Amino acid sequence: MHTFVFNHIALSVKDVDISIAFYQKVLQLKEIKNTASNSKTRWLSLGEGKQLHIIPRPDAEIKTNKAVHFALTTVNIDSFVTHLKELKIEYSDWLGTPNKDYVRNDGIKQVYFQDPNGYWIEVNDAI
Incomplete structure (x- = not known):
């Protein structure tokens, strides 16, 4: 049987700097080092080793609804x-x-x- 622990959520965003500023201001999340790569993806700590990854996708169409x-x-x-x-x-x-x-x-x-x-x-x- 497999067991799992939540690790991170990743969001594609138009502007990484705007998104990082929003999450820092509204949720008071602290930025942590992106240990996976030297890309422009930035990471925020959700606490207890959990992370929010903010991935730049300036040309991507982002579709959402409240259920997601x-x-x-x-x-x-x-x-x-x-x-x-x-x-x-x-x-x-x-x-x-x-x-x-x-x-x-x-x-x-x-x-x-x-x-x-x-x-x-x-x-x-x-x-």
């Missing part, structure tokens, strides 16, 4: 929502209601927002 997203958990989602408001980052619930959080049937509160390339990000309090 990644989710991060925080201990204080209300503080994070305040942070989004301060940064003037639009967020919504799953149904797309602007500036509204959503509480799932299991009691987990979540919000959704998009990065500069249109990728959807969920932040929840599932700790």
Whole structure:
């Protein structure tokens, strides 16, 4: 039987610098060394050895929908929502209601927002 541990997520982006700045400002992720190559791909730490790889693809068409997203958990989602408001980052619930959080049937509160390339990000309090 095979066992797996999550390692990284990779996103193709139009402008690496804009995406890195967004993830550093909004999610406060720290940039780490790209140990795989000397390419222009840049890495951010998600903590506990997990990574977000930002890959330059300036000519690629990026298509997304909310069902294709990644989710991060925080201990204080209300503080994070305040942070989004301060940064003037639009967020919504799953149904797309602007500036509204959503509480799932299991009691987990979540919000959704998009990065500069249109990728959807969920932040929840599932700790």
